[in-house]
Amino acid sequence: MNTTGFTVHNTIWRSRRLRDALVAYAFILPWIIGFVLFVGGPIVASFGLSFFRWKMIAPPRFYGLTHYINMFTSDELFRISIWVTFKFVLISVPIGQILALGLALLLNQRVVMLGFWRSVFYLPAVVSGVAGSIIWVWMYHNELGIVNNGLQLIGLEGRNWLFDRPMVLGALVVKSLWNIGIPMVIYLAALQGLPQQLYEAADIDGAGEGAKFFAITLPMLSPAIFFNVVMGIITSVQTFAEPYVMTGGGPDNATLFLGLHLYQSAFHFLKMGYASAMAWIMFLIIFGLTAFQFRLASRWVYYEGDAR
Amino acid sequence: MTHREKMTRRTFLRLGGTVAGAAALAACAPVASPQDDSSTAGASAAEPITIRYGRHDPGGGVNITLDAFREEYPDIDVKIEQIGEFHAKIPALAAAGTLPDVVRSWEAMALDLGRNNQFIDTQPYVDGEMNFNPEDFYENWWNYPVEEGKRFGIPDAAAPHVTFYNADLFDAAGVEYPDKDSFTWTDFEEKARAISDPDNQIWGSETIPVGWHMFSVKQVWQNDGRFYSPDYRECWLDKPETIQAIQFWADMLLDGNVMPSPSQIVGIGGAGAAAELLAAGKIGMQRMGSWITGSLVEAGFRFNVVAEPSQARRDTITHGAFNAIAATSDNKDAAWTWLNYNTSTQGIYNYASEANFPGTRRSSNAIEPFPWVADVDFEVDWDVIPEALDYGHILPGPANEGESLKLIGDALEKVYSGVAKAAEIFPDVASHVTDVIADI
Amino acid sequence: MAVGDKPAPPAERLNGQAYARPSRLRAILIGNRFHTGFVRLSVIYILLIVLAFLFLLPFYWMVNTALKPANQVFTLPPTWIPQPAMWSNFYTALTTTTYESAPPVYHYAINTIIITVNGVAATLFSSSLVAYAFARLEFPGKDVIFLGILSTLMIPFAVVMVPQFIIWRHLNWLDTLWPLMIPHWFGSAWNIFLLRQFFMTIPREYDEAAFLDGASRWHIFIRIVLPLSKPALAAVAVFAFVFFWNDFLGPLIILSTPENFTLTIFLANFSVAYRGTPWNLYMAAALIIILPCLILFFFSQNAFLKGITVTDIKG
Incomplete structure (x- = not known):
């Protein structure tokens, strides 16, 4: 700081700007430190690690591209886990979003006791993944569970859901539908924020319900849909607690999610390097899917004119 | 399509609660009274050394040993x-560097x-004990x-797998008991078929716990095959003896008239209900570790023991564990003191x-009443159990065992569920497992 | 709500008599913009009731089982209302230790509380600090850094899991609570974003006035911006609470000895610990463990909803 008598305005202005910047950096310093230590640094380290074979209990050894090659040639489990994860995301995200949007539309119909209904549908979102999974294991219990007993009451035959190869992933999808509270509330808030003039105008034009939904509601909701789909994909690609607690990846690897395979590789089989390589693939998948959606977004996501 | 329950390793772990676990640890009183902690609260000058002892079954006879140890070594708190x-x-604890001081x-x-x-x-410690x-x-x-x-x-205990049979059920079906001196797979199958009556939920044999590789290993041995080469560098799952052995038992499992399919x-x-069939008197024979004796005694029917059926040779699993000291332990000497005490003649006897x-x-096995003998009012050929220690073997120990067992286990699950034939998939699996275990 | 007090819909006025009758019948059954018709109303409520029933079913099944005496757990068909209700199951689930030196459940609860309290405090403090800079201060690289923060939302925990594990191992902090506490003092992307959006809605005049009076940025942040942001901070706090209370993968990797376990780890291990599964106790334990989050939700619904919707997702 220049405090001599010859200071010109320019320098005062500049030093003030500098000082402001320094203050600002001081404010964001925690994030920068945290990023370097716990995110950025580890990401780089993770990439480096993926070229080593490191069991943690023995010194690391350079492995070159072997992990990446094995992943796509010899590790059948990796292929299975990618496929399982992909199927899960492909089924659970669209159905979940439709259900969340449907619920939000229902709640937006000027229902009485809105707060009550909203709470009911939101509640599962605060239940931990582990506790929720355990509740659902018990729901799906072959003889004693409420699912099979309930089906029996209405004359249907149940299944041993979590041990039935073709059904087990569906059973996990159903469990995931239970947790759509957050997207539902986002949709509801977006719906409530929709400008009524648009509908009035549509009424004047004599538009029907369906036309109004597709011409007004859906486009106006598109930013919320976009946001929810992106977040839904990011979280469901990382699904872990459910298969860990409910199925352990079985039966016959039918629920070996990428996250579970990765965890087992790292902490059961101590293949830290290989797990890092897989983690990078997971990162690339998420990155790819997100980028792809941002690409697509320009075609279908409608932003109001005042968007920055 | 199919409507069946498959046993994964995890299911088996859970099921293990009823089968292996319950029996192995049946005797342990699960709830401990809190009073015994304060016994060392005297005016001891030095802070007691804490030794963490990790095991899968924290109760049972080891607590008797522990109580005696506390009396003798008040300055070591196990x-x-x-x-x-x-x-x-x-393995995860090893990677974290947080293994307990002594690990079973x-x-x-x-x-x-x-x-x-x-x-x-631990050899130097052994050499140091007079x-x-x-x-x-x-x-x-x-x-x-x-x-x-x-x-x-x-090592501490060594539970051999033998064949337990329900003599009452044999009598009811008019089937001769297994012959002590000659009991083959063929005999086993014949007798089991003769006893089985699936409509009334009676089977000649207990089902195969698919997720439990011990069963498959012993069957392979009995057919003179192996999971791995003797130096553990190669997987021999693709050898004819191995394939034949697994397929033979898989066929019997899927048949439905020998054991519950x-x-x-x-x-x-x-699976839980299936595991209770033996104790319910609805299973003719069970090949299992001798820890199930306790639940058989409670079941109340007349039973007897014979060696495992053999094909090419007589063999069985003797399953147990080793007490080891972690390299990360700060108190290795105290750890040894406990380890040595726990694996003494009396310590092993208490647990066994x-x-x-x-x-x-x-010497533990010379103490009466013999650890494997239960108090029943009928004749049991108890000697069959310790005899198995002379010819039986211990589970193989290749490098990266966990991962190789995952691969082998997945393949076994496919064969036992009838999805694939052993001959079709084992060659591929063997070469993968070889890659895994050779990667030291 | 807004029934009679509005003028007649313009459509009817324009179309006049010709359409009046069918549109009235239509209005009664299906409804229009101002009235919800009878048929439509029925459909809405039937759907809501059915869906609410399905969503509440797991809770019912959990509570029902948690209150059953052991022998009723295995009766078929299941008892739909436990008779008698065994309230003691909760006590049993919390106090039974499966073996001599096993820590009692409240021990896990203490660990969880420590992690959660620290997590909430750390998140509030660090995220609001960083958010303030992005909401109010000008500095080179602001936009790039902000984009960087947002893009970390895409990074799966799996990518940083192994290297973090190695760091903690070298610090000899594995099997302690530190790795589950310290990293959260450095801001979390989502909360930074959320708070920044909120701070931007606070009129600048408030802090500019203070700034001209010579107050430091820190002073303004602590004395003016934070007190004005209570709703947003509450939202961040409740979400952080739920997150830390329920965290599983982190503790699973970090913690080794039973004394250091959290409630979620205990719950995941429960069946192993009890060998065989007394489902009534299991459900009782699960219920106790989710209860704090349920209670929190009922008492601070507004904070939850605000937390989700305060962010301008069109931004």
Whole structure:
């Protein structure tokens, strides 16, 4: 700081700007430190690690591209886990979003006791993944569970859901539908924020319900849909607690999610390097899917004119 | 399509609660009274050393040993820790560097972690004990955890798998008891078929716990095959003896008239219900570790023991564990003091007799009442059990065992569920497993 | 709500008599913009009731089982209302230790509380600090850094899991609570974003006035911006609470000895610990463990909803 008598305005202005910047950096310093230590640094380290074979209990050894090659040639489990994860995301995200949007539309119909209904549908979102999974294991219990007993009451035959190869992933999808509270509330808030003039105008034009939904509601909701789909994909690609607690990846690897395979590789089989390589693939998948959606977004996501 | 229950390793772990676990640990009183903690609260000058002792079963006879130990060594405070999902968790603890001071480790794990310097060489401690007599141990158990002159643990118990049979059920079906001197797979199948009556939920044999590789290993041995080459560098799952053995038992499992098939298990109410059939008197024979004696006594029918059926040769699994000291322990001397105490003649006896299996020390097995003998009012050929220690073997211990078992287990699950034939898939699996175990 | 007090819909006025009758019937059954018709109303409520029933079913099944005496757990068909209700199951689930040196459940609860309290405090403090800079201060690289923060939302925990594990191992902090506490003092992307959006809605005049009076940025942040942001901070706090209370993968990797376990780890291990599964106790334990989050939700619904919707997702 220049405090001599010859200071010109320019320098005062500049030093003030500098000082402001320094203050600002001081404010964001925690994030920068945290990023370097716990995110950025580890990401780089993770990439480096993926070229080593490191069991943690023995010194690391350079492995070159072997992990990446094995992943796509010899590790059948990796292929299975990618496929399982992909199927899960492909089924659970669209159905979940439709259900969340449907619920939000229902709640937006000027229902009485809105707060009550909203709470009911939101509640599962605060239940931990582990506790929720355990509740659902018990729901799906072959003889004693409420699912099979309930089906029996209405004359249907149940299944041993979590041990039935073709059904087990569906059973996990159903469990995931239970947790759509957050997207539902986002949709509801977006719906409530929709400008009524648009509908009035549509009424004047004599538009029907369906036309109004597709011409007004859906486009106006598109930013919320976009946001929810992106977040839904990011979280469901990382699904872990459910298969860990409910199925352990079985039966016959039918629920070996990428996250579970990765965890087992790292902490059961101590293949830290290989797990890092897989983690990078997971990162690339998420990155790819997100980028792809941002690409697509320009075609279908409608932003109001005042968007920055 | 199919409507059946398959047993994954995890299901088996859970099921293990009723089968292996319950029996092995049946005697343990699960709730401990809190009073015994304060016994050392005298005016001892030095802070007691805490020794963490990790095992999968924290109760039972080991607490008797522990109480005696506390009397004798008030300055060493041993804390038992239960390690759930043992197979998975122990390597993770090793990687974290947070293994308990003393670990009761499965066979292969003791070797694998020892090779990787996670367990210390206990031979110097053994040599330092004046009255230590290695010859007291069964040789194959004593020599198992040793590589390149380093010893990675001291064995305690060794539960052999034998065949238990329900004599009442044999009589009811008019089937002759298994012959002590000659009992082959063919005999086993014939008798089981003769007893089986699936409509009334009676079967000649207990089902095969698919997720439990011990069953498959012993069957392969009995057919003169092996999972791995003797130096553990190659997987021999693709050898004809191995393929034949697994397929033979898989066919019997899927048949439905020998033992409950996977689809029948669903019909009778799942794996848990299936596991209770033996105690309900609805199973003719069960090939299992001798720890199930306790639950058979409670079941109330007349039973007897015969060796496992054999094909090419007589063999069986003797399953147990090694007590090892973690390389990360800060108190290795105190750890040894406890380890040595716990694997003494009396220590092994305490544990073995509560759980109904032999110890690995001959001297423990000389104490009466013999640990594997239960108090029943009918004749049982109890000698069959300790005899199995002479011809039986210990589970193989290749490098990266956990991962190789995952691959083998997945393949076994496919064969036992009828999805694939052993001959079709084992060659591929064998080469993968070879890659895994050779990667030291 | 807004029934009679509005003028007649313009459509009807324009179309006049010709359409009046059908549109009235239509209005009664299906409804229009101002009235919800009878048929439509029925459909809405039937759907809501059915869906609410399905969503509440797991809770019912959990509570029902948690209150059952052991022998009723295995009766078929299941008892739909436990008789008698065994309230003691909760006590049993919390106090039974499966073996001599096993820590009692409240021990896990203490660990969880420590992690949660620290997590909430750390998140509030660090995220609001960083958010303030992005909402109010000008500095080179602001936009790039902000984009960087947002893009970390895409990074799966799996990518940083192994290297973090190695760091903690070298610090000898594995099997302690530190790795589950310290990293959260450095801001979390989502909360930074959320708070920044909120701070931007606070009129600048408030802090500019203070700034001209010579107050430091820190002073303004602590004395003016934070007190004005209570709703947003509450939203961040409740979400952080739920997150830390329920965290599983982190503790699973970090913690080794039973004394250091959290409630979620205990719950995941429960069946192993009890060998065989006494489902009534299991459900009782699960219920106790989710209860704090349920209670929190009922008492601070507004904070939850605000937390989700305060962010301008069109931004």
